[in-house]
Amino acid sequence: MDDLDKVKTILIVALVVLMGLSIYAHWHVATHPDYGMTTVKTGDVTWACLTDHGTTIGCDTVEEYK
Incomplete structure (x- = not known):
């Protein structure tokens, strides 16, 4: 895996984590x-x-x- 693939992987993981946190935050505010x-x-x-x-x-x- 070259450096560009590592950067892409890190960015994809960061995006998925941020999306998950956003969904959780919206759910938490709506239900609490x-x-x-x-x-x-x-x-x-x-x-x-x-x-x-x-x-x-x-x-x-x-x-x-x-």
Whole structure:
């Protein structure tokens, strides 16, 4: 195997690894959301709720954040 073939092999392996990491990163982001904010309206009060991976951490009225 000459030097050019070695370089081609290394580049192909690097490309495959990067593609695999890209696919994994997209899957991870799509299936593992981090912190988020949702709003919930109960009667005339609107609540802002902080969530972590879909679990509500806590809520407070929107008016208190103004």
